[in-house]
Each structure stands twice: as structure tokens, then as C-alpha cells.
Amino acid sequence: MGEPAQKLDPVNKSPQEETISPWKEAWRKFRKNKIALVGTSIVFFFILIAIFAPLIAPQGINEQDLPNRLQPPSSDFWFGTDDFGRDIFSRVVFGARLSLTVGFLAVVGSAIVGSMLGIIAGYYGKWVDTIISRIFDIMLAFPSILLAIAVVSILGPSLRNALIAIAIINIPNFGRLIRSRVLSVKEEEYIMAAKAIGMSDSRILFSHVLPNSMTPIIVQGSLAIATAILEAAALGFLGLGAQIPEPEWGAMLAASRALLVQAPWTLFFPGLAIMLAVLGFNLMGDGLRDALDPKMKT
Amino acid sequence: MTTETLLRVENLKKHFPIRGGVLGKEIGSVKAVEGVSFEVKKGETLGIVGESGCGKSTTGRMLLRLIEPTDGKIYFEDQDVTELSTSDMRKLRRDMQMVFQDPFASLNPRHTVEKILEEPLKVHGIGTPKERKQKVRELLEIVGLSSYHAKRYPHQFSGGQRQRIGIARALMTQPKLIIADEPVSALDVSIQAQVLNLMQDLQKEFQLTYIVIAHDLGVVRHISDRVGVMYLGRMAELTESEKMYDKPLHPYTQALLSAVPIPDPLYEKDSIVLEGDIPSPSNPPSGCAFHTRCPYKMDVCTQKVPELREHEPGHYVACHLYTEEGSAAGQNKQLPEEGKHE
Incomplete structure (x- = not known):
């Protein structure tokens, strides 16, 4: 060759220089974000509580102790007791299990279904896109909690059905997000390049379009868990989600709402748990967004 | 260099529909490529130049059928590419590869x-x-x-x-043909030369055939054996690289070449400055598409589309100045001076 293969650019100093993957890069940014780390700590705190609930909780969730009913917080009952004498601390600890499970499963479900629909709509376009997008529009036209109530009233009130309802109402959020992402990714030159090397459509979809559309799903997912926990609590409060005596935070609030003046701790601690969990997921989600997709920052 | 033809393009066309109205009816079309024909021989480099919007990138992408042609034929090793099924086309892409403009995208x-x-x-x-x-x-x-x-x-x-x-x-995949769409226009000038030299070295080493699409005449001259100049979806002139630069025939080529800066401060250039903008490809001018900006415009130019004809052996030009109708109508007109731009 006329011009020998020389190492031209100054970017490479040594062969030992590490590989910087986009994920590593994002993690580095995320680690610097203190608020995001606080959020992540809260999330992990709740996850640990949920996992080790039987070890942490001093009493069972439904152990009635009528002589000790409506006790204020003390060294025996950290969060006090409710009108059946049940230990609120134990119930809140077990409630973390329910809320996190509902939040996580509902979001995973809606993310999978929503992403599939969004990818199909975005990649194939035309009438497929029109139909899917209009369905999303119709679903988004209803206030989400109203839609959830409608779904639960069809399926019947239970925690499982609340989970399904929450998953369904979140589908259009994921779907629209992925659709718009796919629309922009598929115009990228590396998609054209993949076609030029002879790749088939489905292969391009899974090896190029989907991985490049993942980051908004992760960000939206972490934020949606917060919303899902709140929605589960709202449905529980309305008596459409978890049923008494399940220790679901929203249902606990509903059961104790008459005791607001008499025994405020019966409402305060489940409410605090909801707030903290939602806050944790939101802070973590914001941090993920900043780290994964700086351009999305608003 | 062998004289075997690797790729032959006949009357290639691409019209992009313009949709409008409530029902999305087709209300017109952008005639991005309007009947382009050329041949590429094995082992040679064909440069295609033109202003932005002249259809050169669309032509390049149609060769690989990344954009489906509206009309025309593409023969790759005597196989009609436009007739292939999608899966056969994918297999053929092993032999035809593409280098893209933006290395960041x-x-x-x-x-x-x-x-x-x-x-x-x-x-x-x-x-x-x-x-x-x-x-x-x-x-x-x-x-x-x-x-x-x-x-x-x-x-x-x-x-x-x-x-x-x-x-x-x-x-x-060890392809036979590489279509390079503005391969260096996104790079620094100092890097451009390195990449072009690399491409030339690779051509020798692997017996590659190139189609290089560019807007930079210097780049094309450096790398091409033959050059085609496109204007508004048509080939205006097509000839060997040296002939094109020494003796351009088409008034558009002459104007393009006179716009190339010459690195000599004392050189006084009487450059041909084109007036006006490139017309809209959705509503191209009648006759010769260049007549709106041509300094040698004749009546026949507004009426009849000039064909790409062999004016001299191996030198094709699409201009009425070199056709019989043109010379009959424009007897009084002076032919543009040739060979002035070196």
C-alpha cells in the first residue's frame, strides 16, 4: 500500500486504554448525581425491607391485640397500633412488599406491551401506526385513575386486578414514547448502513432499533413505578385494589381515615411510606434520565 | 484496467410524491432523478458531482435499492437489479457496499x-x-x-x-463495487486526503470499483477516472476526469470549475458566476433544466430537453450548443471558450 497503515489520530495513547461503553459512561454520570443517589438509596432501602419483611416485622400482619388497640408510637409499637391492636410498623413493612411488587410488575407489563406496540407502530408506519396511535389517544383521553377504576370494576376489585388495571393504563405512555423514539432512530444513517449490508427488517429492528430505544424505557420505567405505587394506593384507598385486611398502604389509609383525629399515627405512617417510596423512585428516575439521555433534560 | 462493464444504469428515475389535502392525495412529485444513464467499468472510479439537491445521493442509494427507483434499469454484472426480489437483493449487497457521508451517524x-x-x-x-x-x-x-x-x-x-x-x-464482505456517498465531506481537510489516499490504496489492493459521490470538485478530481456532472436530476456531462477539467463542454460544468478557488493570489480569474438559485425539482423548467441560469441560452433550450450525446469519443454532454438544432438556431452565438480554466 502506498500509504502505510499508520496510527494517525492522537485519541489513542496506549492499547491499555479502557473501553468506554455507553452504559459505563452513563453510570459515571449517575454516580456524580447526589440527589439521584439519595433516591436510589431510598429505593434500595424499600427493596431490602420488602425482601426481609418477615425478619424485620416484630409481629404478624393480622395479629389482633385488642387490649393494646390505638396505642400511640412507643418502644413496644414503633408506629403505634390500629383499632384492632395490630402493629402498624409490621403492617407498613409488609406493605412494602405489596406496593413494590405491584409497582414493578405493572410497569414491566406495560413497558413490554407498550414497547412492542410502539415499535410496530413506529417501524411499519402507515395504517398500522394510525390504528395503534389512535387507540393510545383514546386511552390517554381518559384520566388515568378513571380508566383504572373502569378496568377494576369490570374485573372485580382485588390487588391482582388493580395491578392489571395499572399496567393497562400505562401502556400508551410507553407506546408513544417508543414510537417517537423509533421514528427518529429509523432515520439514522446506521439503519441505512445496516440495510446496505443486507440486513433484514426484523434483524435491524432487534439489533439496532430496539437497543437504541432502550434508554427512554428505562427512564420512563423508573418514573412510572412511582406513579404505579401511587395509583395502587389510590385504588386501595377507594376499596378497588387490595382488600381489607391486606396490609396495602392505600387500603390502610382508607381503613383508618375515621381515626384521623383520634389516632393520627394510623394514617401518618402508611402515608409517609407511600410518599418516601414515590419520592425515591422519582429521584432515581430523574437521575437516570440525566445520565442516560442528556438531551431529554427539560 | 479492463474494459468490462460492472454496472450499467439506464434511464434511472426517482420521483418522490408530494402529498397534500385531507386525504393525502398525491398533488405533485419531486423529480429527484430524471433519467440518468451511465456505465461503470471494472476497476475504475466514477465520480458524480453536483450541487446539493441535484439527485446524486438519491442515485447512489438507488443503485443499492436503499431507495426504490421509480423507473429505469440497473444492471450489475448483466443482472437486472431492479427485478430482484427483496431477499435476492439483500444477497447481492454482499457485492455492492456503501460508505456513508457522516461517520458520526x-x-x-x-x-x-x-x-x-x-x-x-x-x-x-x-x-x-x-x-x-x-x-x-x-x-x-x-x-x-x-x-x-x-x-x-x-x-x-x-x-x-x-x-x-x-x-x-x-x-x-469483499465487495466488487463500493458506492461512497460524500465519503470525506464531513472530515477536516487534512484528514480528507488521508482517507482518499486510503481508498485509492484499497482500490489497488482489492481491485475495487468505486462510485464516489461528492460536491467537492477537488476531491472528485483526485480520485476519479471519469466524472459525471449532475444538474437537477440529469447528467449534464460525463467524461474522463482530465478532459472534464481541461476542456469542459457544458456551460454548467464551466461555471462549476470556474468557482473552484485557485491557490494563487496573483491569479486573475474571469469566473462565470451563475445567477439565481437551482430551480425546484418539483417544478423543473421546461426543456433544458439549466436554461434559467445559462449564459448561452437559446430558444431551443426552453423547448427541448437535450440528450446526453457523445460529442467526442468518450466525452458525453447534454447541451444544445453541441446538437444540430442548437447550432442551427444559435449560429450567431459564440461558442463558449474552452480550456480557459486551468
């Missing part, structure tokens, strides 16, 4: 260089995983990078290095 940011380069081999089922990895390393060395670069991601490279990766990707 044409590499998937989430894949390592190894994955990017391995992909063409995987798609066409070439080699075992081990052989493929070996080939990736080989080609990285060939294009002037190092084999340890394989584990890195595109964002860890400079523009010039990325374009080398892009070229390596095009070479992976």
Missing part, C-alpha cells in the same frame, strides 16, 4: 467496533465466529487502525478514524 453508538464490522459477515453467513473476529482485526489493520481498537465504541474515535471503520465495514 453511520455507526451504531451502542455497538463495539468489532460488532459493527462483524455484522456484514454474520448477515451473509460468512465464516465461523473465530474466523470473523480474525477478519475484523485484519481489516482494522488494513484501514490504518489497530486490532486492539476492536473492543471500543464509535464515540471513542475521531471523525477520520470512524470513516476508516466505515470503509472497513464496506470491505468486510
Whole structure:
């Protein structure tokens, strides 16, 4: 060759220089974000509580102790007791299990279904896109909690059905997000390049379009868990989600709402748990967004 | 150089529909490419130049059927590419590869260089995983990078290095034809020469045939054996590179060449400055598309589209100045002076 293969650019100093993957890069940014780390700590705190609930909780969730009913917080009952004498601390600890499970499963479900629909709509376009997008529009036209109530009233009130309802109402959020992402990714030159090397459509979809559309799903997912926990609590409060005596935070609030003046701790601690969990997921989600997709920052 | 024809394009057309109204009816079309014909011989480099919007990139993409042609024929080794099924077309892409303009956009940011380069081999089922990895390393060395670069991601490279990766990707399947769409226009001038030299070296080493699409006349001159000038979706002039630069025939080519800056402060140039803008391809002028800006416009130019004809052996031009109708109508007109622009 006329011009020998020389190492031209100054970017490479040594062969030992590490590989910087986009994920590593994002993690580095995320680690610097203190608020995001606080959020992540809260999330992990709740996850640990949920996992080790039987070890942490001093009493069972439904152990009635009528002589000790409506006790204020003390060294025996950290969060006090409710009108059946049940230990609120134990119930809140077990409630973390329910809320996190509902939040996580509902979001995973809606993310999978929503992403599939969004990818199909975005990649194939035309009438497929029109139909899917209009369905999303119709679903988004209803206030989400109203839609959830409608779904639960069809399926019947239970925690499982609340989970399904929450998953369904979140589908259009994921779907629209992925659709718009796919629309922009598929115009990228590396998609054209993949076609030029002879790749088939489905292969391009899974090896190029989907991985490049993942980051908004992760960000939206972490934020949606917060919303899902709140929605589960709202449905529980309305008596459409978890049923008494399940220790679901929203249902606990509903059961104790008459005791607001008499025994405020019966409402305060489940409410605090909801707030903290939602806050944790939101802070973590914001941090993920900043780290994964700086351009999305608003 | 053999004289065997590798690629023959006949009357290639692409009209992009313009939709409007409530029902999305077709209300017009952008005539991006309007009947382009040319041949590429084995081992040669054909340059295609023109202003932005003249249809040169669309032509390049149609050759690979990344954009479906509206009309016309493309013969690759005497096989009609336009008739192939989608899956046969995908197989054929092993022999026809493309280098893209923007090295920052044409590499998937989430894949390592190894994955990017391995992909063409995987798609066409070439080699075992081990052989493929070996080939990736080989080609990285060939294009002037190092084999340890394989584990890195595109964002860890400079523009010039990325374009080398892009070229390596095009070479992976050992294609016969490489279509390079503005391969260096996104690079610094100092890097441009390196990449062009690399392309020339690779051409010799692997007996490649190139179609290089560019707007930079200097780039095209440096690398091409023959050059085609496009204007508004048509080929205005097509000839050997040296002839084009020494003795341009078409008034548009003359204007283009006179716009090339000459690195000599004392050189006084009487340049031909074109007036007006390039007309809209959705509503092209009648007759010769260039007549709205042509200094030698005649009546016949507004009425009849000039065909691309062989004016001298191997020198094709589409201009009424060189047709019988043109010379009959424009007897009083002076032919443009030739060979002034060197």
C-alpha cells in the first residue's frame, strides 16, 4: 500500500486504554448525581425491607391485640397500633412488599406491551401506526385513575386486578414514547448502513432499533413505578385494589381515615411510606434520565 | 484496467410524491432523478458531482435499492437489479457496499467496533465466529487502525478514524463495487486526503470499483477516472476526469470549475458566476433544466430537453450548443471558450 497503515489520530495513547461503553459512561454520570443517589438509596432501602419483611416485622400482619388497640408510637409499637391492636410498623413493612411488587410488575407489563406496540407502530408506519396511535389517544383521553377504576370494576376489585388495571393504563405512555423514539432512530444513517449490508427488517429492528430505544424505557420505567405505587394506593384507598385486611398502604389509609383525629399515627405512617417510596423512585428516575439521555433534560 | 462493464444504469428515475389535502392525495412529485444513464467499468472510479439537491445521493442509494427507483434499469454484472426480489437483493449487497457521508451517524453508538464490522459477515453467513473476529482485526489493520481498537465504541474515535471503520465495514464482505456517498465531506481537510489516499490504496489492493459521490470538485478530481456532472436530476456531462477539467463542454460544468478557488493570489480569474438559485425539482423548467441560469441560452433550450450525446469519443454532454438544432438556431452565438480554466 502506498500509504502505510499508520496510527494517525492522537485519541489513542496506549492499547491499555479502557473501553468506554455507553452504559459505563452513563453510570459515571449517575454516580456524580447526589440527589439521584439519595433516591436510589431510598429505593434500595424499600427493596431490602420488602425482601426481609418477615425478619424485620416484630409481629404478624393480622395479629389482633385488642387490649393494646390505638396505642400511640412507643418502644413496644414503633408506629403505634390500629383499632384492632395490630402493629402498624409490621403492617407498613409488609406493605412494602405489596406496593413494590405491584409497582414493578405493572410497569414491566406495560413497558413490554407498550414497547412492542410502539415499535410496530413506529417501524411499519402507515395504517398500522394510525390504528395503534389512535387507540393510545383514546386511552390517554381518559384520566388515568378513571380508566383504572373502569378496568377494576369490570374485573372485580382485588390487588391482582388493580395491578392489571395499572399496567393497562400505562401502556400508551410507553407506546408513544417508543414510537417517537423509533421514528427518529429509523432515520439514522446506521439503519441505512445496516440495510446496505443486507440486513433484514426484523434483524435491524432487534439489533439496532430496539437497543437504541432502550434508554427512554428505562427512564420512563423508573418514573412510572412511582406513579404505579401511587395509583395502587389510590385504588386501595377507594376499596378497588387490595382488600381489607391486606396490609396495602392505600387500603390502610382508607381503613383508618375515621381515626384521623383520634389516632393520627394510623394514617401518618402508611402515608409517609407511600410518599418516601414515590419520592425515591422519582429521584432515581430523574437521575437516570440525566445520565442516560442528556438531551431529554427539560 | 479492463474494459468490462460492472454496472450499467439506464434511464434511472426517482420521483418522490408530494402529498397534500385531507386525504393525502398525491398533488405533485419531486423529480429527484430524471433519467440518468451511465456505465461503470471494472476497476475504475466514477465520480458524480453536483450541487446539493441535484439527485446524486438519491442515485447512489438507488443503485443499492436503499431507495426504490421509480423507473429505469440497473444492471450489475448483466443482472437486472431492479427485478430482484427483496431477499435476492439483500444477497447481492454482499457485492455492492456503501460508505456513508457522516461517520458520526453511520455507526451504531451502542455497538463495539468489532460488532459493527462483524455484522456484514454474520448477515451473509460468512465464516465461523473465530474466523470473523480474525477478519475484523485484519481489516482494522488494513484501514490504518489497530486490532486492539476492536473492543471500543464509535464515540471513542475521531471523525477520520470512524470513516476508516466505515470503509472497513464496506470491505468486510469483499465487495466488487463500493458506492461512497460524500465519503470525506464531513472530515477536516487534512484528514480528507488521508482517507482518499486510503481508498485509492484499497482500490489497488482489492481491485475495487468505486462510485464516489461528492460536491467537492477537488476531491472528485483526485480520485476519479471519469466524472459525471449532475444538474437537477440529469447528467449534464460525463467524461474522463482530465478532459472534464481541461476542456469542459457544458456551460454548467464551466461555471462549476470556474468557482473552484485557485491557490494563487496573483491569479486573475474571469469566473462565470451563475445567477439565481437551482430551480425546484418539483417544478423543473421546461426543456433544458439549466436554461434559467445559462449564459448561452437559446430558444431551443426552453423547448427541448437535450440528450446526453457523445460529442467526442468518450466525452458525453447534454447541451444544445453541441446538437444540430442548437447550432442551427444559435449560429450567431459564440461558442463558449474552452480550456480557459486551468
